[in-house]
Amino acid sequence: MTYQQIRVSLDDAVAVITLNRPERMNALTKVLEAELRDAVEQAGRDKEVRAIVLTGAGRAFCAGMDMDELEVLPPDDIRAAQWMRPFDMNRRADYQTRYSYFPAAPKPVITAINGAAAGLGLVMALYSDFRIASEQAVFATAFAKRGLVAEHGIAWMLPRIVGHAHATDLLLTSRKVDASEALRMGLVNRVVAADHLLPEALALASTLSTEVSPRSVRVMKRQLWEAPFQSLGEAVALANAEMFTSLQSEDFKEGVAHFQEKRPARFTGN
Template sequence: MSDVLLIDRRDGVATLTLNRPESMNSLSVELKETLRDALRDVSNDPVVRAVVLAGNGRGFCVGQDLREHAAQLESGDAPPLSTVTEHYNPIAQTLADMPKPVVAAVNGMAAGAGAGLTFACDFRIAAKTAGFLLAFANVALSLDSGVSWTLPRLVGSARATALALLAEPITAEAALDMGLVNAVVEPDRVLPAAQELAARLAAGPTAAYAAIKQSLAFAATSDLQSALAMEGELQARMGATQDHRNSVAAFVAKQKPTFVGH
């Protein structure tokens, strides 16, 4: 595994840390390919029950490596922005489809596709010094990394439009006020807080979490009748799990349930 991405697995939690601190973890081709493949790997790893996505250094991720991108545009070796279909789309899709909870530990600025990575996670824990910036319009680009889908669902259409068109940074506190992040903590608490939340989730009913995520994603683009049918299908599947039987028995016995993930 490339050193541009650090991976730590312990106690059911995989922590993936973007590791290009000298460039605020800007997304080079190497980092995008490594992250894409690593996300697929932890998604399919039955030992991993929750995921943390973090950034090393002062920033979480400032998005596309524009120096590398400028060189590619100058050389003409690749179609402009082919990275969207090759990297950003599969990364966003894998995060959205991840059958386990994903927590973003936003230690500093999350800009462009870096912000998009956090929006695709299930939870966002931000440092008081963190910020978010949809910088796409500043370089005459549209949205990518799933932002057009995730952001309106997080903050509503009007706020998403303003954030995207004005391309102005917002503070962690402003992000908390609009529901974009789940919590704001001291800078030295960001990663520990994210890992503590991930550990709590990893000890929970992970099969049910996967079904809940699937249900919410399906309902977001479905009518009520279809959503109800999917709820019935997923509940039938969850009702047959060992986790459900164990947790009901534990409730009746006034004991704490133990979840095995199936």
């Protein structure tokens, strides 16, 4: 696919995806949605890629859905099969809907939030594995101010990240939250100076690409995102099964060898 509204580049083993509608604060369109999903899926399949960084061009990360598209009525039925059906029977259906597919990617997704993250822009960030914010970042759910509701699973995701009280506040008031408050409530992992944002995200991606086993990262990401649907017993059973397999893997052998030999790891992901 030739991309019109995103940019994709490869930085060593890191796929950097940039939402590229700066004149519209990277507001979502159907074109951008399709391109982003394609880029994430391709990065997930690419054996050379070990981490994904998502950011926005210009002064915003993503201001939500483009209001020009919302003016076209009636809108598509978001319950339609094209948005809601599972696309891969080997993946949990919960993480294959219109915006919830980041957890299904086998690589960690790091969101570098360079500015406003509102509405669906916030939803996308919540489905990431890591959220790093610029000091200039601002967050808002926005839905109540548009006469809408808690869209696309945000009522499920947000309380799991910031707790029920903060989630209720953010959703019902639609108020803006700056980067420092977002950090205090656990909405983001860390806050950095604006000019350090992408280097910080790339440094984290590099750590995930070179210092730890990509196989371990892949399995543990699945464990973390499966856990909300499991009992403790089921989580232990899955861990036991994965442990048995990991002990036979090439990455386990390399993990022991590089420690004993006091040298950098050379993990293959196998």
